[in-house]
Amino acid sequence: MQFNRLVDDFYAAPFPGEQHRKPDGSISIDRFPNPDQIAFVDDLLAIGRRDMRGFGLSSGIFFPFDGPLKEDALPDAMSTLDEAATVFLVGVDPDSPDFGQRYPVRVNFESDGGPFGAPNLLSLVPIQGLPLRPSTLYAAVVRRELLDADGRQLSVAPELATLLAGGHPEGLSNDALTAYRRAIDSLANLGVDLGSIAALTVFRTQDPFDEMRRMRAEMYRITPPKPAAPFELVGTYDNFCVYQTTLEMPQYQHGTPPYLDGGGGWRFDDAGVPIPAGTQTANFVVTIPRQKMPDAGFPAVVFIRTGQGGERPIADRGVHETKTSPSIPGSGPGREFAQVGFMGLQVDGPHTGLRNITKQDEQFLIFNLLNPEALRDNIRESALELVLFARGFATFEIDVSSCEGVEAPNGIVHIDTSHVGIFGHSTGSLVAQIAQALQPLFRLSILSGAGSSYIENLIYKRKPIPVKPLAEAMLKFGAKGRSLRIYEPLLSIVQWIGESSDPQIYGRHLVDEPLFGRPRHVLMLQGIVDNYNLPPMANTTSLSIGLDLVGDALDETESRLSAFDPLSTWLSIVGSEQLPFPVMGNRDRIGELVTAVVAQHEEDGIEDGHEVVFQREAPKAQYRAFLESWLSTGVPKVIDAEGATP
Incomplete structure (x- = not known):
């Protein structure tokens, strides 16, 4: 998985994720790709820059990888609820009633993520009708057992390895670091083997009722x-x-x-x-x-x-x-x-x-x-x-x-x-x-x-x-x-x-x-x-x-x-x-x-x-x-x- 906020590329790290949050609480989407300069997309992003102060309760989660994955090993949505799931979305906010609750997601991999995506893009889309909770911390996890296209276990990006080891990756804000550490502690308390994690993103949802x-x-x-x-x-x-x-x-x-x-x-x-x-x-x-x-x-x-x-x-x-x-x-x-x-x-x-x-x-x-x-x-x-x-x-x-x-x-x-x-x-x-x-x-x-x-x-x-x-x-x-x-x-x-x-x-x-x-x-x-x-x-x-x-x-x-x-x-x-x-x-x-x-x-x-x-x-x-x-x-x-x- 790629995880490098120092690279001038929207998909150098997963989205959503606290690494995309600015000091004022707004979300950095300036680098979201719009290669054809479509006006509707520009208008949409302008609203996002102005109004959004958290991430989606029902929108997708996107992991960029540096190579292809084994597509026939992707789990179906119901399987993402299993304890041994290779991909899952879980509540990691100890103060929330859904702490430890897993949410089913549809999982897809594309070697060509298209004009608004990235190469080798893994997508997780929550089952619609089962939204997350407002202003709550969540983690999306990909385990190493998911396997790459050659059937090998997935490797871990250096920045993520630093995080999992308790370090502070360069380029990650202190607030984002705090969110990641809290989520990692929660995952460990929920019985997740941290050594099995190949990709991770942590994000706090918006309050759509504000x-x-x-x-x-x-x-x-x-x-x-x-x-x-x-x-x-x-x-x-x-x-x-x-x-x-x-x-x-x-x-x-x-x-x-x-x-x-x-x-x-x-x-x-x-x-x-x-x-x-x-x-x-x-x-x-x-x-x-x-x-x-x-x-x-x-x-x-x-x-x-x-x-x-x-x-x-x-x-x-x-x-x-x-x-x-x-x-x-x-x-x-x-x-x-x-x-x-x-x-x-x-x-x-x-x-x-x-x-x-x-x-x-x-x-x-x-x-x-x-x-x-x-x-x-x-x-x-x-x-x-x-x-x-x-x-x-x-x-x-x-x-x-x-x-x-x-x-x-x-x-x-x-x-x-x-x-x-x-x-x-x-x-x-x-x-x-x-x-x-x-x-x-x-x-x-x-x-x-x-x-x-x-x-x-x-x-x-x-x-x-x-x-x-x-x-x-x-x-x-x-x-x-x-x-x-x-x-x-x-x-x-x-x-x-x-x-x-x-x-x-x-x-x-x-x-x-x-x-x-x-x-x-x-x-x-x-x-x-x-x-x-x-x-x-x-x-x-x-x-x-x-x-x-x-x-x-x-x-x-x-x-x-x-x-x-x-x-x-x-x-x-x-x-x-x-x-x-x-x-x-x-x-x-x-x-x-x-x-x-x-x-x-x-x-x-x-x-x-x-x-x-x-x-x-x-x-x-x-x-x-x-x-x-x-x-x-x-x-x-x-x-x-x-x-x-x-």
């Missing part, structure tokens, strides 16, 4: 926006009415929307306080059940506008009878909410509804592949706005006297703030997971078409367009005869820099370790086959939250998914399992029963499986029962709804 905490504090400092005008009745249907108004949403993304030519990032003053960037007018839509309001108010579901399309999908996004036919007005989730006594609320997020000022495709404005800073902060802004939006629920009132059938004192409806859920579909599911982690009012979530991980999305997303060919063209891979794979170092840079907007980083804070408030209930509805979020992305979400799989494992029997690991491959790693219906309170967290599951549903043959929550009755019946049982018993139940009818 800016989010500051922004959340800002959302609790400012006053929640109020309706700009009285609500207007805009639709009356069999079991619900629709009201609409506007409000002014505070904006913290700087620049000119939709940020296609730059901008779109948050800014903070010298004291770390967020700097506002103005306001934007947003539609505010409310659906009201045509029934008597409970004394506590109507329970409510926030339906996230992002990822839906149309002016008021909460009311209108129902079944498409053909791929090109519109859905019937009044057939949207608001109808399902009303059937079990819930009101619904929808507000325009960034680049949606009235805030889509250029009227371009919202999907591509949110996932702005040309502007990594805007892509990251589009998601973060969307989630933080919902944290603020929910703060207004305690005083929210709406006059619904024009809606026949509603019974409420003086025709005024309010919200039962003890029963507020959040529903996110597609991009909205990304936003929902982050918002739910940050806003304790969101005690329950319904996730549809959900997925996580920038690495997996850039490789496997097929719709709305295949992303991999686009990324390969941007990176000029075609001319080099290269194919983009999860082991590409640049993908790990993307993952690292975008982590604070990746829901998998927030997953453990929904059920197991809530940051704010009580554990949350989660129902994830996965379509088979969902080409927007195939199993690599969907599994990332399920694993990161720690969901049990309820009902049939359709991903195991669907031939179109044979190239991917089914969810069951990794369930036991996170302490999850496959359960039969019905499921209720399958998790006991902090003495509280929590329902947290994923259910898989076959597509309807018309729309992609991504849209199954709108196209088929079974998932609708499932989330209705989830809501109704939560309201009636305090713990949601997930039922077998196959064969259900409207």
Whole structure:
């Protein structure tokens, strides 16, 4: 292994590693290769230099070697958990709850690491959905028994030999030396034979919640926006009415929307306080059940506008009878909410509804592949706005006297703030997971078409367009005869820099370790086959939250998914399992029963499986029962709804 920080080469030592940390805590990535001077890469690295103060929780680890390795001796991901593993990633921070815990990694070797790599590059990519912990020390280890291409044990770089012997290699800072010595002591205490180590890198992860905490504090400092005008009745249907108004949403993304030519990032003053960037007018839509309001108010579901399309999908996004036919007005989730006594609320997020000022495709404005800073902060802004939006629920009132059938004192409806859920579909599911982690009012979530991980999305997303060919063209891979794979170092840079907007980083804070408030209930509805979020992305979400799989494992029997690991491959790693219906309170967290599951549903043959929550009755019946049982018993139940009818 190469390990020489005195050489003017990014890959003269492993990355990540404390040897790359500057005295001010920032990370030295100035020498990361960009031989074709691609603007996107330059922009990405500029964000990294400015914002990063630690290493990735879910990005790759790269070891440069001075010769080829025996590729057929590389371990598979599950084998990296074995005590005798030749390659492993382990927690070495004695103060962390994951001290001594090994994390599974996919291992790859390439003699030509490509334009963003190095010759003879060994790559370790963590299983997505099993992120490391923030601000925590880790060690990645390669043992000598891995063998080189000639079948010989690996040698040890002189600098590493000095470290293992208790010395101080030239060029290694005192802070980095302290981190390495602490890790080496931990490895020895964990029973690792130091003489077996051929390659080692030690790194402390970033805190991806740092800016989010500051922004959340800002959302609790400012006053929640109020309706700009009285609500207007805009639709009356069999079991619900629709009201609409506007409000002014505070904006913290700087620049000119939709940020296609730059901008779109948050800014903070010298004291770390967020700097506002103005306001934007947003539609505010409310659906009201045509029934008597409970004394506590109507329970409510926030339906996230992002990822839906149309002016008021909460009311209108129902079944498409053909791929090109519109859905019937009044057939949207608001109808399902009303059937079990819930009101619904929808507000325009960034680049949606009235805030889509250029009227371009919202999907591509949110996932702005040309502007990594805007892509990251589009998601973060969307989630933080919902944290603020929910703060207004305690005083929210709406006059619904024009809606026949509603019974409420003086025709005024309010919200039962003890029963507020959040529903996110597609991009909205990304936003929902982050918002739910940050806003304790969101005690329950319904996730549809959900997925996580920038690495997996850039490789496997097929719709709305295949992303991999686009990324390969941007990176000029075609001319080099290269194919983009999860082991590409640049993908790990993307993952690292975008982590604070990746829901998998927030997953453990929904059920197991809530940051704010009580554990949350989660129902994830996965379509088979969902080409927007195939199993690599969907599994990332399920694993990161720690969901049990309820009902049939359709991903195991669907031939179109044979190239991917089914969810069951990794369930036991996170302490999850496959359960039969019905499921209720399958998790006991902090003495509280929590329902947290994923259910898989076959597509309807018309729309992609991504849209199954709108196209088929079974998932609708499932989330209705989830809501109704939560309201009636305090713990949601997930039922077998196959064969259900409207």
